[in-house]
Each structure stands twice: as C-alpha cells, then as structure tokens.
Amino acid sequence: MGSARIVVIGTGYVGLTTGACLASLGHQVTCVDVDAVKVARLAAGRVDILEPGLEELVARGLAAGRLTFVVGSRQAVADAEAVFLCVPTPMGAGGGADLRAVEAVIDEIAGSLPPGCAVITKSTVPVGTAQRIRALLGRPDVPVVANPEFLREGTAVADFLNPDRIVVGADDEAAAQWVAGLYADLAAPSVVTDAASAELVKYAANCFLAMKLSYVNAIAELCERLGADIESVTEGMGYDRRIGRSFLKPGPGWGGSCLPKDTHALVQVAESVGFDFSLLSAAIQENIAQRDRIVAKIAGTVGTLAGARIGVLGLAFKAGTSDLRDSPALSVTAMLAAHGAEVTAYDPAVGGELPGMRVVDDPYQTAKGADALVVLTEWDEFRRLDWNYVAELMHGDSVVDTRNLLDPRSVLAAGLSWLGLGRPRARALAG
Numbered sequence: 001m002g003s004a005r006i007v008v009i010g011t012g013y014v015g016l017t018t019g020a021c022l023a024s025l026g027h028q029v030t031c032v033d034v035d036a037v038k039v040a041r042l043a044a045g046r047v048d049i050l051e052p053g054l055e056e057l058v059a060r061g062l063a064a065g066r067l068t069f070v071v072g073s074r075q076a077v078a079d080a081e082a083v084f085l086c087v088p089t090p091m092g093a094g095g096g097a098d099l100r101a102v103e104a105v106i107d108e109i110a111g112s113l114p115p116g117c118a119v120i121t122k123s124t125v126p127v128g129t130a131q132r133i134r135a136l137l138g139r140p141d142v143p144v145v146a147n148p149e150f151l152r153e154g155t156a157v158a159d160f161l162n163p164d165r166i167v168v169g170a171d172d173e174a175a176a177q178w179v180a181g182l183y184a185d186l187a188a189p190s191v192v193t194d195a196a197s198a199e200l201v202k203y204a205a206n207c208f209l210a211m212k213l214s215y216v217n218a219i220a221e222l223c224e225r226l227g228a229d230i231e232s233v234t235e236g237m238g239y240d241r242r243i244g245r246s247f248l249k250p251g252p253g254w255g256g257s258c259l260p261k262d263t264h265a266l267v268q269v270a271e272s273v274g275f276d277f278s279l280l281s282a283a284i285q286e287n288i289a290q291r292d293r294i295v296a297k298i299a300g301t302v303g304t305l306a307g308a309r310i311g312v313l314g315l316a317f318k319a320g321t322s323d324l325r326d327s328p329a330l331s332v333t334a335m336l337a338a339h340g341a342e343v344t345a346y347d348p349a350v351g352g353e354l355p356g357m358r359v360v361d362d363p364y365q366t367a368k369g370a371d372a373l374v375v376l377t378e379w380d381e382f383r384r385l386d387w388n389y390v391a392e393l394m395h396g397d398s399v400v401d402t403r404n405l406l407d408p409r410s411v412l413a414a415g416l417s418w419l420g421l422g423r424p425r426a427r428a429l430a431g
C-alpha cells in the first residue's frame with residue numbers, strides 16, 4: 001500500500017506515538033487534540049512526554065511535511081481515509097471503561113467523515129465498542145475497525161515499529177485487511193479477525209501479564225516463608241519456553257495506566273455476561289495484598305511507622321517513565337504516611353509537590369536522618385549510589401529493596417542492612 005491520509009485523534013502516549021510512527025512509515029498524518037496549547041507546542045516540535053525516540057520522530061515528520069497538529073477534528077477528518085481514535089478510556093465508576101471521550105469524538109465527526117473512511121479504535125476499549133460506535137455513527141458507509149495497541153511506556157516507539165504482532169478486527173473483512181496494510185512495512189505477523197476478537201485480544205493479553213505478576217509476587221512471598229530464593233526459582237521457571245523469562249520479576253505490585261484498569265474492566269465485562277472471572281479477581285486482590293506486605297516489611301525494619309522517617313527511592317510505576325498513574329510506589333508511600341511515617345521521596349523523572357510526602361531532587365536527601373530507605377521503582381541510577389555516604393546520612397540502617405535492584409553486597413559493605421523480596425540474605429550475598 002502507498003501512503004494513506006490518516007487522522008489521529010488524541011495526542012497522549014498512544015496517539016502521539018501512533019501518529020509519529022505512522023508518519024515515519026510514509027503516511028500523511030494529521031494529529032488532533034482539543035488542547036490548543038499542546039497542539040501549538042507539538043507543532044513547534046515540543047514533546048512533553050518522556051518517551052525515547054518520540055521527539056526525533058515528531059521532528060522528522062514535521063520537517064518532511066508528513067505530520068501536522070491541529071485543533072478540531074471535524075475539519076481534519078473531512079478528507080481522511082482512516083481515523084484512529086486515541087482518546088483516553090479511563091476506569092469509570094464500577095470498574096468498567098469510561099467511554100465518554102470516545103463517544104464525544106464520534107458525535108463530533110459522524111457527519112463529516114467521507115464515505116469509506118475507516119474509523120479505528122486504538123485505545124483499549126471494551127469488547128463490543130466497535131459495534132456501539134457503528135450504532136452511534138449511523139453511517140453504514142463507514143467501516144469500524146478495532147486495532148489495539150500493545151505499547152509499553154518507555155519503549156513505545158520501539159514497540160510500535162518492531163511489534164510482536166499487529167491485531168486488526170472488523171466485521172467488514174476488506175476494511176480489516178486494508179487497515180492491516182497500513183503496517184505493511186513492519187515485519188510482524190498480523191492477526192486479522194472480527195471486531196470482538198480483536199478487542200478481546202488486548203484484555204486477554206494484559207490480564208494474563210497481570211496474573212503472571214501477581215503469581216510471581218505470591219511465589220516470592222512463599223520463597224521468604226520457605227527459605228527459597230526467587231531469583232533461582234524464576235530463572236528455573238523462565239527456561240521453560242511455555243512460560244518465558246519476561247514478567248517474572250517480583251515488585252511492589254503492578255501498576256501503570258493499563259494493567260489495573262484493564263483487569264478491572266475485564267472482570268466487569270465478564271460479570272456483564274454472567275461469568276464470574278474469579279481467577280482474575282484473585283490476581284487483583286493479590287496485587288493489593290502485595291502492597292500491604294511491602295508496608296508491613298518496611299514497618300518491621302523500623303519497629304513502628306508512627307514518627308519513623310522513611311526515604312523513598314522511586315515514585316513512577318516503573319523505571320524509564322515519569323508516569324505516576326496507579327503507581328504502586330504512590331500507594332505504598334500513601335500507606336506509610338497514613339501510618340504516621342514522615343516520607344521523603346526522590347524520583348529522577350518526577351518533581352513538584354505530591355500529597356503526604358516531601359519530594360526532593362537529590363537521592364541522598366531521602367537518606368538524611370532516615371530510619372529506613374525503600375527502593376520502589378527500578379531506576380538504574382539507584383544501583384550506583386554511594387552507599388558509604390548513604391550510611392553516613394541515615395539515622396537507621398535498613399534498606400528495603402522491593403525491586404531486588406541493588407547489589408546487596410555494596411549495601412552491606414557500607415554497614416547497612418539489606419532486605420529484598422523473596423530472597424534469603426545469605427544467598428543474595430553469595431550472589
């Protein structure tokens with residue numbers, strides 16, 4: 001396929017990555033947002049999202065004249081061949097996805113879409129959304145296509161351009177094939193199917209990852225109780241090709257903008273068709289329990305949290321992003337504060353004011369006078385801290401490493417104590 005005229009509505013993580021990457025594949029892309037200030041910044045090449053490679057790609061698209069940013073979707077779609085919906089679908093009341101942003105866009109563009117223009121959902125939408133959009137549009141001449149994204153924050157551009165698979169679903173098969181063709185230059189298998197299946201793939205995959213993580217966190221807890229080492233256990237599991245090595249690292253719980261909302265949404269969708277997805281509900285419960293266990297672990301090192309000074313390293317839901325949405329680090333710090341601890345936190349990508357803690361711009365400031373220091377996000381720079389200096393600054397001596405990130409030997413060598421997840425101290429030290 002040659003170049004297509006594409007409109008991308010919404011310029012968040014998903015929309016901006018989609019727009020810039022489609023432009024880099026040679027398509028003519030117009031990105032639309034309601035936020036005029038954001039549009040002006042983007043048109044000037046200013047990208048406010050921390051996403052490696054994205055700013056360069058936007059600059060290249062702008063320079064080549066293949067990428068433009070505008071306000072107002074009605075005019076933008078008037079001569080489009082494809083419209084990608086990349087607006088937020090947050091968790092609504094009751095756990096289901098809130099589709100108001102999608103519905104508002106459909107309402108706005110319905111009368112302006114040229115005949116045959118494909119309307120494509122990119123944001124994660126509940127199964128049945130394509131059908132609902134078709135009804136809302138009232139345009140039998142406009143195919144509705146589900147084409148979920150599988151982008152991870154921090155590697156979104158690389159994930160888009162080098163995907164494991166392309167999933168496209170529509171009840172109009174020719175339309176699905178045409179949309180799959182937009183990605184023809186990418187060397188990836190494509191699954192072309194019906195709309196409901198394409199919509200479900202996204203949930204089924206994300207919820208599987210969430211269950212895998214809850215499982216690993218539970219196994220790490222068992223390791224602690226049984227004197228086993230999670231590092232060896234997951235290494236041994238990971239060699240099994242049916243399991244694989246990724247998503248086997250224990251942590252303070254899974255978070256971010258996708259897994260929490262998608263797990264809740266799938267439980268709710270299942271409920272709506274009379275199926276009790278207790279397996280997935282248990283994974284969600286386990287994720288809550290994990291945070292409680294982390295707080296108890298920290299409390300155990302300081303005696304009582306009331307009045308304790310806790311230094312926190314890392315606030316983002318994972319390393320490589322400044323995103324705080326549903327970050328387990330934030331819920332752990334909130335619980336610490338609720339128990340009366342005084343929290344001082346540092347994250348290389350997060351600044352400004354946050355409730356219940358003092359945010360500092362230097363990791364060593366979190367150690368000053370601290371009774372315990374807690375690693376909550378796996379930023380590489382924490383591995384290279386000067387532990388002797390940290391020990392001098394601290395009041396207590398506990399380092400709780402909820403990501404098993406640090407080299408325990410360097411922490412111990414500074415006269416501090418190290419407590420990881422699912423790891424007996426002696427094994428970790430023999431390392």
Ligand code: UDX
Nearest residue numbers: 149150151152153247248249251254255256258317318
């Ligand atoms: C996820 C999916 O991976 C992606 O396919 C989907 O499109 C969007 O949601 P993302 O939210 O960017 O991507 O984060 P991801 O890298 O998947 O991590 C999710 C959470 O699991 C994070 O809180 C992370 O810290 C945690 N995690 C991940 C672990 O605790 N251990 C691991 O081994 C992997």
